[in-house]
Amino acid sequence: MIRKLNDIISKIKYKHLRKIILNNLIEFDKSTKNNKEVGIFFIKNLKYKCLIESINSGIKENCKLYLFFSNNIYSTKQLKLIADILSVFGILLIIITKSNFIKIYDNKIDFISLETNFKNKMFNLDNIHFCLAYKEDIIDPSFLYLNKIKNTEFFILNDHDNIKSIENASNALISFFLYSNKIFVPLIIEKEKQLIYRKNNIVKINLNYSNKIKKYFNKTNNFLLSQIKTEFNNI
Amino acid sequence: MKLFAGNPFNLMEFNDFDFILSTHPWSLKDQRCVVCLINNNTFHIYNNDKVTVLDENKRILKINYYNICFGNINDVINYEFYFFSLIKKTDLIILNLKISSYSNLYKLYDNIKANSNLVNIPVLLVENIQDKNHMSYYAPNSNEEFLFKSASYVYFDTENYMNNKKYIIGKYYKELSNTLKTFKHTVKAND
Numbered sequence: 001m002i003r004k005l006n007d008i009i010s011k012i013k014y015k016h017l018r019k020i021i022l023n024n025l026i027e028f029d030k031s032t033k034n035n036k037e038v039g040i041f042f043i044k045n046l047k048y049k050c051l052i053e054s055i056n057s058g059i060k061e062n063c064k065l066y067l068f069f070s071n072n073i074y075s076t077k078q079l080k081l082i083a084d085i086l087s088v089f090g091i092l093l094i095i096i097t098k099s100n101f102i103k104i105y106d107n108k109i110d111f112i113s114l115e116t117n118f119k120n121k122m123f124n125l126d127n128i129h130f131c132l133a134y135k136e137d138i139i140d141p142s143f144l145y146l147n148k149i150k151n152t153e154f155f156i157l158n159d160h161d162n163i164k165s166i167e168n169a170s171n172a173l174i175s176f177f178l179y180s181n182k183i184f185v186p187l188i189i190e191k192e193k194q195l196i197y198r199k200n201n202i203v204k205i206n207l208n209y210s211n212k213i214k215k216y217f218n219k220t221n222n223f224l225l226s227q228i229k230t231e232f233n234n235i
Numbered sequence: 236m237k238l239f240a241g242n243p244f245n246l247m248e249f250n251d252f253d254f255i256l257s258t259h260p261w262s263l264k265d266q267r268c269v270v271c272l273i274n275n276n277t278f279h280i281y282n283n284d285k286v287t288v289l290d291e292n293k294r295i296l297k298i299n300y301y302n303i304c305f306g307n308i309n310d311v312i313n314y315e316f317y318f319f320s321l322i323k324k325t326d327l328i329i330l331n332l333k334i335s336s337y338s339n340l341y342k343l344y345d346n347i348k349a350n351s352n353l354v355n356i357p358v359l360l361v362e363n364i365q366d367k368n369h370m371s372y373y374a375p376n377s378n379e380e381f382l383f384k385s386a387s388y389v390y391f392d393t394e395n396y397m398n399n400k401k402y403i404i405g406k407y408y409k410e411l412s413n414t415l416k417t418f419k420h421t422v423k424a425n426d
Contacts, residue, residue: 118410141354142405145318149418164352164379171349172314187345188312217312223292224319225418231322232412 036208038128038154039063042181042201043093046070051082054201055089061202064125066093067156069180074102079109092125094132096158096180101132118146128153128207135159138169138177145228148173149220153207174214176205188213236301236326240359240370241388249390254298256329258361258368269298273331273361276307295323301393304356306330312346314353321354324402327393328356333363340364344381351375355398359389374398 041058043051043066058066066086074095079102086093087107095102101112103123112121114134121132129152137143138155139162147155153175160166160179170177170184177184183196183203189210197204239246240256252268262270262281270281278289280296289296289305296303304325310316311330320328330347334340340362351358352375360371362385369385374396382396383389404411 118407139353140405140407141318141321141403142407142411144314144353146407146411146414148314148318149414168349168352171346172317172353174312188342218314221309221313221315224313224315228315228319228322229415229418232415 036206037062038065038205038207040178040203040205041066042203043068044201046074046078046082046095048081048085051085055086055091057200058091058202059089061199061204063202064091065130066091067096067178068093069096071097076109079104083107083109092123094156096156098158101156101158103132118143122147122150122152130154130156132156132158133177135162135165139165144169144173147175148218149225151214153210154178174210174218176210186210188217236298236393237390238327238359238393239388239390240361241386242368245388253301254303256359256361258363269296271296275333276331278305278329278331294319295325301326303327303329308332308334311343312350314350317350317354317356320356321402321404325356326397328358329361330358331361331363335364337364348373348379348381355401355403357393357396357398372396 039058039062041054041061041063043054045051046068054066082093083104084107086104090106092103092105095104099113103110103112105123110120112132114136123130129150131147131152131154133143133155135157138157152173155169155175155177157166157177157179160182166177166184169175170186171188174186174188176186181201181203183205185196189195195206195209236253237251238254238256239249239252241258243255243257243259243262246255246262255262255268255270257270257272260272260274262272272279272281276290280287280289287296291307294305296305302323302325304320304323304327306316306328307330311332317328328351332340332343347358347360351373355375357372357374360373362369362371369387370383370389371381371385372383372389372391373381375398377396
């Protein structure tokens with residue numbers, strides 16, 4: 001009896017939420033796109049109402065990526081409902097816990113652990129490359145080189161215990177590393193220009209300058225690449 | 236390996252060498268070791284009567300199973316160069332930096348330290364600023380500090396700064412190998 005009542009309540013809630021979402025979709029269409037700027041929203045609470053409010057304010061600022069850092073365990077039912085809400089907007093949410101990353105996009109829920117292969121750790125959003133990284137990954141030379149040739153602009157971390165390793169990886173790849181509202185910026189960029197704009201839970205990063213620096217200093221050297229390829233073939 | 240780097244005039248102070256890196260286009264000829272003369276972006280290696288020129292397309296020098304990788308200013312911030320050194324099982328990276336001012340050099344220090352720590356290979360810098368040469372040496376994870384910084388010359392035994400952790404490529408080796416097989420780099424006209 002109680003279970004039936006709960007189901008009815010959740011259905012009413014869901015219908016109400018769907019109305020709000022559809023109203024917001026009209027606003028979403030009107031919003032202008034700016035490819036040079038990446039908008040990231042750091043969600044504070046995963047309760048449906050807070051989630052909708054976060055999406056509302058995020059969409060107004062052109063945020064397509066939503067990050068939530070948490071240590072809670074979420075049931076499949078909860079995650080499915082969140083996935084359903086997000087799919088209407090076409091936005092991506094990543095729930096980051098100490099043990100894994102939960103990627104929710106296009107009504108799909110992916111659990112990404114340390115053992116997950118590199119292809120699934122990487123994703124592309126509006127032609128900007130992101131990678132989910134564990135603390136073991138950012139000291140792995142092959143992982144970093146894979147990201148170098150894939151031209152990854154952002155790394156999302158689930159841990160920031162070893163700040164030195166994060167700074168090393170950020171400086172070497174000239175990429176941004178994110179952890180719970182904290183952004184690790186490569187020193188070569190940080191010293192030159194302030195490119196980060198913060199407003200409440202929103203962070204916007206202009207990639208124009210960092211891309212120019214990468215093109216000039218960190219571009220692929222054909223000779224080195226061919227030598228690395230040969231060496232890999234020989235081993 | 237006993238290494239000297241700097242103005243060959245200071246060589247007189249020392250006796251025992253395996254490798255001499257001269258910042259000038261001359262060196263003491265009677266030395267029974269490998270001598271490297273830096274000439275702009277090329278490195279001229281003199282080993283007995285043999286002369287080898289290292290440039291952008293030839294970077295590795297082997298001296299008694301000790302591998303040295305040579306690079307220039309274009310390679311300093313490029314992680315690809317450091318990864319190439321790692322793949323080639325390099326024991327020392329030598330970078331020749333021709334820079335206009337000291338402020339530019341300090342900006343590069345953090346990047347050199349970061350890359351050196353990641354691949355676990357020490358780096359010797361030959362800094363040429365306004366026609367004056369200085370040497371700096373960084374060994375990975377040595378409290379994040381350069382062991383020598385902007386010295387007029389250096390003489391040391393590389394064995395003293397050897398690292399136990401060597402040539403670790405990482406667990407994504409197979410995926411990287413597969414990616415490289417299909418990876419084609421295209422140079423765009425506006426690059």
